[in-house]
Amino acid sequence: MKRVASGILPMIAVDRKAPKALHRQIYDAYRAAILGGSLRPGQRIPSTRVLAAEIRVSRFPVLNAYAQLLAEGYLESRVGAGTVVSASLPDQLTSSGSNGSSQATTRSGPRPVARRCSALPQPEEFAWLRNWGAFRVGQVAFEQFPLQIWSALVARRCRDANAPSTHYGALMGHRALREAIANYLKTARSVRCEADQVMIVNGSQQALEITARVLLDPGSRVWIEDPGYRLARDVFTLNGCIPVPVPVDEGGLDVAAGIRMCRKARAAFVTPSHQFPLGVTMSASRRLQLVEWAQSSGAWIIEDDYDSEYRYESLPIASLQGLDANARVIYVGTFSKVLFPALRLGYIVVPPDLVDVFHGFRRVVDLGPPTFHQEVLADFIEEGHFARHIRRMRVLYGELRRALVDSLRRNLGSQLRVLGDEAGMHLTVMLENGSRDAELSERAARQNLSLWPLSRSYLGAASQGFILGFGGTTLKEIPGGIRKLRDLLVTQ
Numbered sequence: 120m121k122r123v124a125s126g127i128l129p130m131i132a133v134d135r136k137a138p139k140a141l142h143r144q145i146y147d148a149y150r151a152a153i154l155g156g157s158l159r160p161g162q163r164i165p166s167t168r169v170l171a172a173e174i175r176v177s178r179f180p181v182l183n184a185y186a187q188l189l190a191e192g193y194l195e196s197r198v199g200a201g202t203v204v205s206a207s208l209p210d211q212l213t214s215s216g217s218n219g220s221s222q223a224t225t226r227s228g229p230r231p232v233a234r235r236c237s238a239l240p241q242p243e244e245f246a247w248l249r250n251w252g253a254f255r256v257g258q259v260a261f262e263q264f265p266l267q268i269w270s271a272l273v274a275r276r277c278r279d280a281n282a283p284s285t286h287y288g289a290l291m292g293h294r295a296l297r298e299a300i301a302n303y304l305k306t307a308r309s310v311r312c313e314a315d316q317v318m319i320v321n322g323s324q325q326a327l328e329i330t331a332r333v334l335l336d337p338g339s340r341v342w343i344e345d346p347g348y349r350l351a352r353d354v355f356t357l358n359g360c361i362p363v364p365v366p367v368d369e370g371g372l373d374v375a376a377g378i379r380m381c382r383k384a385r386a387a388f389v390t391p392s393h394q395f396p397l398g399v400t401m402s403a404s405r406r407l408q409l410v411e412w413a414q415s416s417g418a419w420i421i422e423d424d425y426d427s428e429y430r431y432e433s434l435p436i437a438s439l440q441g442l443d444a445n446a447r448v449i450y451v452g453t454f455s456k457v458l459f460p461a462l463r464l465g466y467i468v469v470p471p472d473l474v475d476v477f478h479g480f481r482r483v484v485d486l487g488p489p490t491f492h493q494e495v496l497a498d499f500i501e502e503g504h505f506a507r508h509i510r511r512m513r514v515l516y517g518e519l520r521r522a523l524v525d526s527l528r529r530n531l532g533s534q535l536r537v538l539g540d541e542a543g544m545h546l547t548v549m550l551e552n553g554s555r556d557a558e559l560s561e562r563a564a565r566q567n568l569s570l571w572p573l574s575r576s577y578l579g580a581a582s583q584g585f586i587l588g589f590g591g592t593t594l595k596e597i598p599g600g601i602r603k604l605r606d607l608l609v610t611q
């Protein structure tokens with residue numbers, strides 16, 4: 120049986136002037152709520168005393184109504200649990216569609232939806248996300264997360280809660296977290312920023328949505344990487360922008376091709392530190408070219424720096440934002456990779472002259488991010504746990520990546536090419552032409568193997584391959600995963 124909320128007051132309106140007796144009105148309201156599904160089997164209902172006080176009647180009509188409902192089997196008394204909706208009501212009696220359904224009909228009359236939403240892709244249940252097998256992209260080594268420390272910080276913040284900390288928070292985000300992020304970015308990513316420029320958001324996805332709505336208009340052309348991050352492309356499309364798919368090669372986004380395709384684009388979206396999905400690092404000359412193009416054509420660069428904390432063989436590459444002397448880069452970061460995605464915390468570093476417009480926009484859209492986990496995260500960073508976690512994870516992910524690359528080369532070296540394993544928590548394997556990655560992904564999912572088909576990331580002519588995540592895959596799982604992948608490729 121589904122879990123049900125307990126003791127919540129159902130909507131019961133009594134009319135003292137109505138000819139119908141009060142106990143009958145209460146009885147009818149309960150019966151309709153039970154049959155309509157707004158009260159579920161097993162759900163505890165308020166005591167007669169509480170209900171009588173809430174609807175401002177004496178207890179007698181309530182006692183009468185409850186007695187009748189108990190006698191007819193709609194309610195039952197449970198020792199220690201009070202009165203509950205009878206657990207033995209047949210499902211068809213309470214399901215929607217029966218007398219007094221909890222669902223209104225959606226079939227009649229015009230039901231207009233905003234034009235911008237008609238361009239949205241249908242939500243799909245992707246095969247490669249349907250299982251928790253090896254190589255799931257975006258998954259972190261959760262069992263390594265210092266949960267004990269985190270829960271102690273949560274408990275401390277709960278204990279210390281007070282009126283200001285439970286009121287609306289700051290629109291741009293919790294000050295201490297903004298400061299901690301600014302310090303971290305200056306040191307670790309060479310980002311030019313002060314805390315005033317940092318806006319806390321609910322993950323990079325919200326960062327992109329806010330940035331698009333503040334800086335772009337319907338009809339604005341935006342360079343996107345091809346192949347690229349589909350959820351970024353969808354944000355631009357949703358906002359009426361026209362994505363211009365610019366090819367990516369070993370040096371990252373081909374800026375010259377972008378200029379040839381659409382010099383006058385309003386913005387470029389890039390993942391220069393670890394291109395998604397190919398994993399390449401944008402070369403220094405391309406970075407300079409991109410920054411120069413943005414300055415000369417008055418365009419914005421949206422830099423998504425989603426997983427650059429983890430770099431294995433070379434020193435970390437400085438952010439593109441830090442290279443740009445003209446403040447044309449909107450820098451987006453996230454805690455989804457470095458901590459875990461369910462946290463839903465990320466940030467935007469906004470150029471100083473745009474802070475007011477981003478701030479004003481925030482006041483309208485959501486009145487700022489939830490405060491509680493921002494406080495906990497600020498403590499986590501300030502007390503050194505964040506830096507320690509990154510150091511530990513870099514070692515672990517480095518080992519996983521080494522084991523995965525070795526195993527791929529040893530077992531499948533002649534059938535695929537490994538790309539983009541220098542950083543992050545995923546790499547890409549390119550298959551021979553003629554392979555069908557999407558079909559293989561479907562078959563893999565049935566064997567509890569998560570293969571993200573590379574072709575899904577292209578707008579133009581697609582290459583075949585897979586994006587393989589290794590953050591949430593254990594050393595023990597790798598050989599079995601590779602065996603399954605090899606068998607799939609042999610029998611395709």
Ligand SMILES: Cc1ncc(COP(=O)(O)O)c(C=O)c1O
Binds near residue numbers: 454
């Ligand atoms: C390119 C890219 N950017 C950003 C993210 C993270 O998004 P969010 O911060 O909304 O979880 C991901 C997650 O997989 C990603 O692949």
